[in-house]
Amino acid sequence: MTDAGARAIEEPRLTTRRVKRRRIPRHVAVALPLALAGLFSLLVSGNALRPFEHITTIEAKMASKSDYFKDPEVQRLLLEHGIRVDIHRLGSRGIATTSLKDVDVVFPSGQPAAKLILDRQNRSVRSARPFVTPLVLGTFRDYAETLVSAGVAERQQSLNGGKTLYYDLDMRKFMRLLDGKDDRTTRKDGSGREADTWNGIGFQTVSHHRSNSGRLLVRTSSVCESNSAGTYLSILAFVANGDRTPGTEDTGNPNGADAAVHDLAQRIKPMINLQGMWADEQADSYFSDLGESIAPISLIYEHQYLAHQLAYRDKYGKQDTDRVLLYPKPYALTEPQLISLTDRGDRLIQLIADDEDLRERALELGFRIRFNGEDGTSERLNTYLRDRGIQVPTPNRDQTKVYEPDLDVLEEIINYVGNCPLPVQDVP
Incomplete structure (x- = not known):
């Protein structure tokens, strides 16, 4: 019971503060202008719909x-045209002598391997030779x-009187140092015991407080795999054959020609230091x-x-003057040669042949790079190098060019020097 005069007590009421909520969270408001700017940039560049475009993946051996x-x-640049290239690395001759099943394009570094590949094709193929590059010794x-x-x-003449980056190498004289024989005409120590070692030709004198008693050798990739090694082998064979392409002599006796090629291969084999690596790894x-x-x-x-x-x-604002090139004479x-095997x-192939931006990037x-079917041009490259403070190589005064032997002759020399395994044939 309650007293009639007692006051009625009300239950306490809970009150809440009214908080004004922003319609857009602060972090969203901050990021929104950046997102809009990014979207605008994509729209202007034409890349806004790129995630929805179809990308063609091209399988390649290079x-x-x-x-x-x-x-x-x-x-x-290739993605702008909807192309992605999946690269499987292999030496040029390795590409030419292994299976090409499920491969769309191949890119051997020279003509001998390209010929081997083209001879294997049963379809009309498209190809492009977008640029050329000399073989050199680093x-x-x-x-x-x-x-x-x-x-x-x-x-060679240096840039602004500084240290030169380039030298011309007389291959005939150089090969006398590579043949493993005691050539007394190059003796520097007076004894002749180290005539074909670095110290024997004066390395200690030039480098002062350093020495190298190792034999003179050029480190190459495997001739069984690499175009660079095969091309270098062609230079050695050309010079050893009296500046004549091996296999072109008219002996009147096929057996005599085969014997001459075999003898030539025997003479140049000691000059190759086989490493079994790809050219890019070299x-x-x-x-x-x-x-x-x-x-x-x-x-x-x-x-x-x-x-x-x-x-x-x-990176450094200067040339790397420690590393230099030897240009063979x-x-x-x-x-x-970029060779297509599929649609x-x-x-x-069409894109590489026609796109100016891709050609310009090759120059960089x-x-x-090649222009209008010419064998190659150097002036644009030379201008590009000069503009960036890089010494331009001087054209060789000796214009004697090495031409690879006939494919059968070159294969015979390569197989003898490298003791190469038999090629793998495609499974029908």
Whole structure:
């Protein structure tokens, strides 16, 4: 019971503060202008619908010229056309002698491997040769200067009176140092006991507090796999054959011609230092911090060296004057050939042949690009190098060019020197 006079007590009421809520969260409001700017940029560039576009993946087997297709800018340009290239690396001759099943395009680094590939095709194929590049020997300054002192190499004119990056190499004289024989005409120590070692031709004198009693050798990729090694073999065979392409002599006796090629292969085999590596890996070793410790001289392509110098200039603001090139006399110019094996490959061939941006990027990567069906041009590359403070190589005064032997002759020499395994045939 309650008293009649007692007050009625009300239950307490809960009150809440009224909070004004923003319609758009703060972090969204901050990010919104950036998102709108990004969308506008995509719309302007034409990339807004890129995630919804169909991308064609092209399966490719490529040798050292895969450097071009691995370049991020080249990949971006190809994606603008809806193409992505899936690269399987292999030496040029390795590409030519292994199965090409399910492959859309191949990119051997030279004509001998390209001919082997083309001979295997049952369909009409499309191809392009977008650029050319000379075969060169990458070395280090003290070794190059040692060859100059030995009368085997000559300096090219330097940039603004500085240290030269390039030397011309007399292959006939150089091969006398590679043959493993005691050539007393190159003796520098007075004894003749080290005539074909670096110290024997004066390395200690040139490099002062360093020595190298190792034999003179050029580090190459495997001749069984690599176009660069096969081309270098062609240079050695051409010079050893009296500056004549092996197999072109008219002996009047086929058996006599075969014997001459076999004898030539025997003579040049000791001059090859077989490594069993791909050509691009050879360059990787040369440009590494331990490059000089790995090998005094390495077989590479000119475009690999020029690309290194351009990247070095961008990073350090100067040329890499420790690494230098030896240009062989006579010289060999390699012509990489992009070959289509399928309709998808045809699309890439057409693009490489027609797209000016892709050709311009090849020039920026150190290639001598082709124009209007010409064998190759250097002026645009030379201008590009000069504009970026890179010394331009001087054209060789000796215009003697090495031509590869007939394919059967070259294969015979390669197989003898490299003791190569039999090629793998495609399964029908």
